Amino acid sequence: MANFFFDLTQNNPNLFFLIAGPCVIEDLDTSMSIAKHLKQVTDGLGIPFVFKASYDKANRTSIQSFRGPGPEHGLGILKQIKTELNIPVISDIHLPDQVEKAADVLDVLQIPAFLCRQTDLILAACRTGKPVNIKKGQFLAPTDCRHIFEKAKSTGNRNIAITERGACFGYNNLVVDFRSIYILKELGIPVIFDATHSVQLPGGAGSASAGERQFVAPLARAAVACGAHGLFMETHPDPDKALCDGPNSIPLDQMKNLLTHLVNIRKAAGPSL
Structure with a gap:
């Protein structure tokens, strides 16, 4: 069976694919402008591109945190971006009963890191036959991901990717062990590196997560050199005013230079092996 993620770079193994966009859908205009800019940049560099934005961030630190527009309005925005720009779109799902409606719009379903061991959610997502990107929980060793993959492939769906996003290192801190990319690749599935969530400081701002965006570029460089098949990045025109994960988001106007x-x-x- 062909794998969506591997197929993204089949014509040029010297490239990686990019999943990028804002952390959360703030409104149509902001999301559309980000998607247009990223499409223009990636088209110019020949990088396969999947637009990401969450319609509901169900795992926010505080009850006051912005979660997004919700499934109905959010999926409508993603569908409009997908149609007008002719690009694939990806977003998070959190419950099995969300899967069917999300799969009608999304090209790729994503399992958040905190839910990567939720068997019913993984099975429901994979049974759609859609490509599924599973974020590796920051509480897991890369070798533990074989159990996640076994759950996924039990459905007959092998359109699966695993995303590395750092591991807990004490309180309010993450660290990246780049051996993980090699270990995950031994599973025979595409490996994505999340360069922005890997610099997140979970709960580091008290009622919200903090982040150290100055380390996104060096970590992304290391992941590309280590052979990650894809990169995941969150970006925003003004990260300091972003409604979610601004501290670890890349300013949109810096994406072209970084990707180049x-x-x-x-x-x-x-090439990635």
């Missing part, structure tokens, strides 16, 4: 540099690193390092 990453393309050059991948070409120098050679």
Whole structure:
């Protein structure tokens, strides 16, 4: 069976694919402008692109935190972006009963890191036959992901990718062990590196997560050199005013230079194996 994620770069193994967009859908205009900019940049660099934005962030730190427009309005926005720009879209699902409605719009379903061991959710997502990106929980060793993959492939769906996003390192901190990329690749499935959530400081701002966006670029460079098949990044025109995960989001106007540099690193390092 063909794998959506591998197929993204089948014509150019010297490249990686990109999943990028804002953390959460704030409104149509902001989301559409981000998607248009990223499409223009990735088209120019030849990078396969999937637009991401969450319609509901169900795992916010505080009850006061912005969650997004919700499934009905949010999926409508993603459908409009997908149709007008002719790009695939991905978003999080949190409950099995959300899967059917989300699968009608999304090209890729995503399992959040905190839910990566939720068997019923994984099975429901994979039974749609849609590609599924599973975020590796920050509480898991990469070797533990074989159990996640076994759950997924029990449905007959092998359109699965695993995303590395760092591991808990004491309180309010994450650290990335790049051995994880090699260990995960031994499962024979595409490995994505989440360069922005890996610099998150969970709960580090008290009622919200903090982040250290200055480390996104060096971690992304390392992941590309290590052979990650794809990169995941959150970006916003003004991260300091973003309604979610601004501290670890890349300013939108910096994405072109960063991606250009990453393309050059991948070409120098050679194709992903």
